[in-house]
Amino acid sequence: MVKITDVARHAGVSPSTVSYALSGKRPISEETRQRVEASIRELGYRPHAGARALASSRSNVLALVVPLRTGIHVPVVMQFAVSVVTTARRYDHDVLLLTQEEGEDGLRRVADTALVDALIVMDVQLHDPRLPLLRSLDRPSVLIGFPAEPAGLTCIDLDFMAAGEVCVERLAGLGHRVVALVGSPPEVYVRQTAFAQRVVQGFTAAADRNGLASSVHPCEASPAAARRIAEQLLREHPALTGVVVHNEPILEPLIDAFEQLGLRVPGDLSVTAICPDELAESLRVPVTSVALPSAEVGERAVGLLMKKLGGTAVPEATLLPPRLTERGSTAPRDA
Amino acid sequence: MVKITDVARHAGVSPSTVSYALSGKRPISEETRQRVEASIRELGYRPHAGARALASSRSNVLALVVPLRTGIHVPVVMQFAVSVVTTARRYDHDVLLLTQEEGEDGLRRVADTALVDALIVMDVQLHDPRLPLLRSLDRPSVLIGFPAEPAGLTCIDLDFMAAGEVCVERLAGLGHRVVALVGSPPEVYVRQTAFAQRVVQGFTAAADRNGLASSVHPCEASPAAARRIAEQLLREHPALTGVVVHNEPILEPLIDAFEQLGLRVPGDLSVTAICPDELAESLRVPVTSVALPSAEVGERAVGLLMKKLGGTAVPEATLLPPRLTERGSTAPRDA
DNA sequence: TTCCCCCGTCGAAGCGCTTCGACGTCACCC
């Protein structure tokens, strides 16, 4: 293994000079730096991560806690993880993968052993048991999602309440008077997963505000469940002309089911969704949707963390405004 | 921060004794160990990961390279990652997440900086550019998947060739004479992704051996593509009665398409698949399938790595035999 | 009883890096 002293000897300088040339924490003459860099390349030097971490008390590793629970849409989680890893690398950091299974102990472990410098936590619940721990940890963290009591934490997410509202406003603007929300699987609500709850809040508030008749329907993530929901909606709400879908896997099956029941989309029924743009675009009937900007959330979460690590204060709450894209699944009522 | 010297003082022993009590690398009297453990608990001591890594030249971290490319089924990747993380924890290791984007440089970086002790690489291609690097690295690695030339490496995967064969044998045994393979998206084959290729090999070999008429059809992962393939198959192979599907996302849409074209499954058409059991079970028509044992592969990959880290020799190739589960999608021809 | 060896523990030396204080040199200002 080639170490910093080898580089120093080869370049004719002291180890500390090599270190400063690398970190830029003290001025080094252009000429010396060139020489050091040449030696590094020639010898193939790589600083030892452990030694660096010990001496600097910075590991340059971020922890990412990914959700495993049922009812969450895996591709979105993955997109998010990839975006975190990619962004972290831009800041010269790596990402340690933690599963929710380890729970609070896992968070405490990686923080207390100084394995990681900071943490990103996904799938936050309204009353998440990890919150007190995160507040007390000596390392910064960022939550993806908003708990009921976010004081003292840093949170970021799509503004799901506004997203729910935007979908309804759109339908209302097109003249629809009876709308329904087809939501995530029931267990997601039972767990009080923050984002799902907020969509319901936004949906309901906007419907009320606009004087629409509305109903909310959790739905399992299977095509069969989608069919059942479609039938139930037509039976119980015959005047229904607008549907908001917040459940990626059933988006397509649900539309199929409606059409098999004799409803054209968007002719008889307008559909809006909250889902990744790629999904909305790729469907047979492209769906008007509020984007789920996983990549942006991941990027900004890492950005926030880096600021905190750098000692800069950051806002406690970052809510990304919903962005609705018109596609082929919405039309004026009676159009 | 509480350190090992604090524990030592509190327990009335030397730091080295605390270390040995923790690692078990030298005999420590029962009584002393008890005392040390009590002090550790009382003070809330956690060894500093960086210091440990520096002194022992073991970071207790594994690298996991996950694929990002199009055409791979994300939930399977995720299952796999979770299984790796969970198993690694059982061996007191953590997992660093690398994306394929970083490529060979990323592998070299985490290995050379001693950030990780060992590596797990997924989505191996037949002629993977990373192979020479992995062979030359001073850290052990395990590949998920088999390249064309696996000598000098450790590989594990489902025996996809045998899986392809088993599916055909099953159909042949039921009397089917004309079969088709609906495979992964074209780009997967273009990249020479090992597992996809091997399924084709097994499928074709078994069909030839049994004197069946056979054809192979790559297929995009969209319902629309599934419909097109279904129509094409019926048009070009009107005598077709057996289909093998190796493409998770289109499994259900494909069956739907066949039924909409007037073919009953399994009445007119028998379907077998290579996919996770959960998927096969959850469909409207439960599908006879060869299981994709992501969890087991992950577990065993970590197990192999641990053996290698321990200095034990391990077999270069581990092929898990296919396990076919009979469900409702297969029936004898003319039954 | 003597010798040897093993058990249990200690002290000290490092692992490879960062960082702090110090120091010489040079330019610049009054």
Place this chain on the structure above:
DNA sequence: GGGTGACGTCGAAGCGCTTCGACGGGGGAA
């Protein structure tokens, strides 16, 4: 022209842990 910084570099200390050699004491073998 002497004082004052800023610049560029060095040496040494130390981050918190593991590990190696050493050593006292007790038990078994001879």
